[in-house]
Amino acid sequence: MKDNAILVVVARFLIPLMMLFGLYVQFHGEYSPGGGFQAGVLFAAAWILFVFIYGLETGLRIIPERVIYALAALGVLLYGFIGLLGVLLGGRYLDFDPLLASPQAAQQAGIILVEFGVGVTVASVVMVFFMMFARRRAESLEAGLDPDADEDIGQ
Amino acid sequence: MNITEIMPFIVLIPLLAGPVCVLLPGRGLPWLLATISASAAFILAALTLGSVFEGETLRYAFGDWPPPIGIEYRVDAANAFVALLITGVAAILLPWAKPLVDEEIPERQGSFYALFLIALAGLLGITLTGDVFNVFVFLEISSLATYGLIAHGKDRRALLAAFRYLIMGTVGATFLLIGIAFIYILTGSLNMVDLAERLPALGDSRALQVGLGFIVVGLAIKLALFPLHHWLPNAYTYAPTLITTFLAATATKVALYVMLRFIFDVFGPQYSFTALPLAAVFMALAIAGMFAGSWMAIFQRNIKRMLAYSSVAQVGYMVLGVSLLSLAGLTAAFLHLFNHGLMKAALFASVGLIAYQAGSLRIDDLRGIGRQMPWTLTAFALAGVSLIGVPPTAGFISKWYLIGAAVEADQLWLVALILITSLMALIYIARIVEVAWLQPRPDDAPAVNEASWLLLLPVWILVAANFYFGLDTRLTVGAASAAAQALTGGALEGLLP
């Protein structure tokens, strides 16, 4: 769809704003409405809009498939590791107080890091959802699995 | 470090090993990590059970937020016993299943083992947590992973089984969420101990009854209590061997445990059994399930589906024990929960070997196979003996305690029903033995080799466990009665109708 000038102009304007808003929701989540889930979905939505305009292949050049999978796992692991850090420093699991001297700073740092892990995982998982469904029709046509292969839905 | 500090790692180890598994390439590494983490969780579960055996309760507050504000894990004999069963079955099955998984899921084994670990962590989380919303979250974590695992089956009907299980399972979990919403609206609390203190003060109300009803029905779907069992036979029949064996030994047990936790701990037996006629409903459904499940099992043509229907019948025995509303009945239910896990693991594992070697699960194709795979079929027959309930097996012990509880409750007619359904189990097990040993192998049937001893060893360990726990009942009966004691706090007297 990158031949349509209006779409391209609007998307070029919107995509950076969406990403910025995603980051805003992410990093203000600890004391105002927001957090990793919402931020991750917003960030992934920006990528999906990009793919709508420029196609999946271009989208995967920006962030390769393997990287998306790795990030999905690494986000969870960041969450788990921050939790473990509390245990290693003598507290309980997900206890942030031992991380820093001041309890306020410790709680804030802990929750920001944990929510960052959540955000990374949610963003990459939403990207994986989209990628899987977007590619499936081409794959199943190739494998001869599609029952309605004759009907062309404007590929 | 004391055991309370280590106990949550029973859940955390598989939960964190799951995402690592996704990143590991190839076939060997993901399997190795899954095996190691399941074994580590098993060791921790054994240590935990050892320290709560005498009636202590371990409480672990996450993030050091004191309950009821924070989420806590609360472990007594009841959940430690169930956790031991789950981790034990996983730790035995994972080393065994490597060649079977290699054959059934040739690609992307990292994700497969990751899903398995997450399903395992979900089941353990349901078992250990002391927070009712956490129960819902872990239930959905384990269920979603389970749907994905079932869909890995080679037959195209596995997809359909997974989809139908997903619809029923999600409806069940949403029912549980509705019930939790009702009790949260009434009390403003989600902590089980806190709820147990606040709910009696509220007195009876329509909202509380509805909440209890939704929770019981939602969990009954997960438990596959007759007539809500329709997802189970297809899901067990078409799932990969490892998954069928693992689920048959653990998933329904966890649902039963958490239902008992709600009925006895959160609502309290005084309330649950007087506000709703649960005892009568459970007894009727249990008996109907025992007969319908055994009856359907007799006429199946696929051996895996036969065992799946037998599971429906066996759930009936456990619920029957609960419906007797006595400490003896509850002990029998916990005992059968554990023992049935052992025998179904052994049965499905030997059937898995038949499928691996012979490539077919149709009973017609198994004619005369006993002579070609003697060790596998002997293991099947011995585990079947335990299922029927012949001494000296674990199955006999649980039926003995169940009959004892029925006699204690002056319900002698139940003893007759238990004996009749045991005879029906004899019919469907004997049918396999007859086909496999006494009928001649057709001339055109392909030659079948015995499985290698590496594959046979874990199956025989499970069979041996069935006999060991039939002779030495200190662990099982002790833990089961400690579990029943922990759930009721001895508060069942005077409830019998």
Add this chain to the structure above:
Amino acid sequence: MTVLSFFNYWAVIVLMMIGYYCVIVRGNMIKKIIGLGIFQTSVFILFISAGKVIGGSTPVLRDGVSVYSNPLPHVLILTAIVVGIATTALALALTVRIREAFGSIDDDVIDAAQQDDEGR
């Protein structure tokens, strides 16, 4: 007045019944998934509407406000929404695979195909 003061419950009941009806009656898998989504959403509304405190403001600490709405139901339901998304995605993925394997997403057609499989 009493009927109207419980309007959130009425909304929940109506949505719940619509969703549940779709799940049970519809033979088309996509419609089943939509019904499941409506059914789950009704429960989310039940939970969230219970967190509203009359006269309470958004639960962000600040001066001059003493009554806050209860934030906990929102947090719980955020988790439940994520679970719902995962369920829907998995159900849709299974539907795609079922359509490839059976050539249909209608219960009746698939049941017939399944009968064929049993016969083999």
